[in-house]
Amino acid sequence: MSTLVRYNHLPSFVNPFNVAAEFGRPVISRYHNSLPSVPAVNVKETEHAFELALAAPGLKKxxxxxxxxxxxxxxxxxxENKTDETTEKFTRQEFxxxxxxxxxxxxxxxxxEQIKASYTDGILTVELPKVVVKEAEAKDIVIG
Structure with a gap:
């Protein structure tokens, strides 16, 4: 059976709920907010394809x-979002x-070559069609 392997971008020893507690700080701290948020992915295998469904509500296609x-x-x-507010005395920009x-x-x-993706109702769906992989056959070579 074929599998899809996920690559983690955080080391496996980092637990966002224990990082602050291990350093003697409250569990809700500035470290918790700085960790990246990664959406969940469901992977489903059918007879003819793999289907990935990534939960991404509110994002632009x-x-x-x-x-x-x-x-x-x-x-x-x-x-990236940028907001500007200008008055007589100051200018504020937030990025x-x-x-x-x-x-x-x-x-x-x-x-x-045949992978397709669509984004509907906050779900990114990626279809990964399967192909039959031919095993390498042994071939005898005649010595001339």
């Missing part, structure tokens, strides 16, 4: 990016960015 490079599927999002990235190693039986 234009800010989502799905890329395949060297047998690795990467789903990323980046958005905010939000982003995430999820990567999956594709099995050998996925046809990377």
């Amino acid at each position: 234009e800010d989502l990016n799905v890329r395949v490079l060297k047998n690795q599927l990467t789903i990323s999002y980046k958005s 905010s960015t939000s982003q995430f990235e999820r990567s999956f190693r594709l099995p050998k039986n996925v046809d990377a």
Whole structure:
């Protein structure tokens, strides 16, 4: 059976709920807010394809990016917001960015050229069609 492997971008020993407590601080602290938020992904295998469903409510389709490079599927999002407020005495500018990235190693039986993605009702759906992978056959070579 083929599997999709998730790449973690945080070390496995980092637990966002225990980081502050281990350093003698309250559990709700500035460290908790600085950790990146990564959306959940459901993976479903059917007879003809794998289907990934990524929960991304409230995001703009234009800010989502799905890329395949060297047998690795990467789903990323980046958005930048800027607000300006100007009066006679001061100018205030606030910048905010939000982003995430999820990567999956594709099995050998996925046809990377036929991958399709759609974004509906806050769910990014990526269809990864399967192909039949032929095993390398042994061939005897006649010595001339």
